[in-house]
Amino acid sequence: MSIYVVGHQNPDTDSICAAVTLANLKQELGEDVEAIRCGKVNAETEFILDKFNIEAPKLVEKLNKGDEVFLVDHNEASQAIAGLEEAELTGVVDHHRIGGLETSGPIYFRNETVGCTSTIITKMYKENNVEITDEMAGLLLSAILSDTVIFRSPTCTEEDKEIANELASQLGLDVEEYGKELFKAGSVVNVLSAKELVTNDYKEYEFAGDTIGVGQIEIMSLDEVNDDKKGEILNAIDEIVEEKGYKFLLLMVTDIIEEGSLLLYNPEAKDIIAEAFDVEVEETEVYLDGVLSRKKQIIPVLSDYLA
């Protein structure tokens, strides 16, 4: 029977892409392996698999006695597929802390301090002189952009960048543009309903007897919120304001790349926001450049103005 290659529970893009690409590399090297997953494919990963025309790996929820397994993107038993203790562990490729794993005999165990498992797998293709097909290059690139938040994560290294840039150049893709496309596909905006977006990370405040609500979502690009979505969010805001008897409700749509927030609000907030922040505003929105923190940049200003 094939050796399973599998990422962690609640797989993210790297866990799926690393499993698929490492299985591909090992197959090219003549090994009998099969990529599997132990959880649901998320929206971002689904977009990537569709784009590069690769089927999601088979779902296996639990290993059985006698199964052989190779872990990617994790090395802690607590994060691994159920039944690991029954199976025979044959190897690990990862980029996390070392988490107390024990084996009875020697195994291949490769952990590097890079931003993404797929960076290491790209190196393994090179070390073994195996050509990386465009499909596999697509998965590897996507995983690196996902794990490093398009090179912005503090865990991102020069090696991640170099390798991602090489892969992007093979595919003729612009790293920044494709990265944003990928994050947009996996964005909360596409996963949550308008009402859930408003209330997902949400707080109420009392100022001089009035109650207001401030929600926040973080996204990679304001493009993720198109006019239709904006309309739905504003409707949800109106509903909640009426239901709760708020003075007003703000949703901070924070662009973590551009480092600014689009505020969406019910029309009653328009003048308050214009005066409190001393800015020109639209009827139900305003973009505040440099504003990222509800706690430090929004609430104190409203508190001062409303007090």
Next chain:
Amino acid sequence: MSIYVVGHQNPDTDSICAAVTLANLKQELGEDVEAIRCGKVNAETEFILDKFNIEAPKLVEKLNKGDEVFLVDHNEASQAIAGLEEAELTGVVDHHRIGGLETSGPIYFRNETVGCTSTIITKMYKENNVEITDEMAGLLLSAILSDTVIFRSPTCTEEDKEIANELASQLGLDVEEYGKELFKAGSVVNVLSAKELVTNDYKEYEFAGDTIGVGQIEIMSLDEVNDDKKGEILNAIDEIVEEKGYKFLLLMVTDIIEEGSLLLYNPEAKDIIAEAFDVEVEETEVYLDGVLSRKKQIIPVLSDYLA
């Protein structure tokens, strides 16, 4: 302060050579590292360091808070230098089972299923395009020959052989010949006294009211026991026979490469051995080809003859 590179407690040749060569590689790559050891250099390793004109790494018995350390040839805390839990672990290169190590953050951890850590380090020189000096090639080759018992250990892989052969060819050394030289230098014959050689692995037997003794040592080549040493051993045998009132005493000097045993004994045993084994014997020695096991090949024959 430099990062220490260190092998396990009671260091063998691989633990010393891997520390020295990995430190050399890292220095060539511009890292501030220093090879250390946490125990005595054994006779084999001393021979190797002398031969390639390399000083033994500094002895450090315990790490202090704030020390940074990189482990080679082991990954289990219980086998590591004292004070490891106080220090900051920055990496591991090894070829053993995974032994439950935990770190707070990601580290470099490379474990491969090869016969010797120095095989992996040779690969690392190549991966980083760093030239291997003759001195370093000598240490790497020696460690591989030592750990794999000149390619005879079941843990030895094709990769160990290929790499050792490349290193030997760089140095103009014959692998078999140099390997035996190395094992001879580290042989028990050079480490133990004549009396200790006889009694190191020793058993008494009773046959029809007579007591006999049979000792065994395992060596890589009978050349390790020269005529002087043989004389010393025979004197030790005579002394013990007299002291204990034995009928006779045999020492099996087993050549694990040639797969045979030289028996050394007091003259009283001569006829018994000749008749029991049906061979022609010298006054105090005989070589028995194919005889390796005291339990299966010596004791049953003597038991039958003496009963």
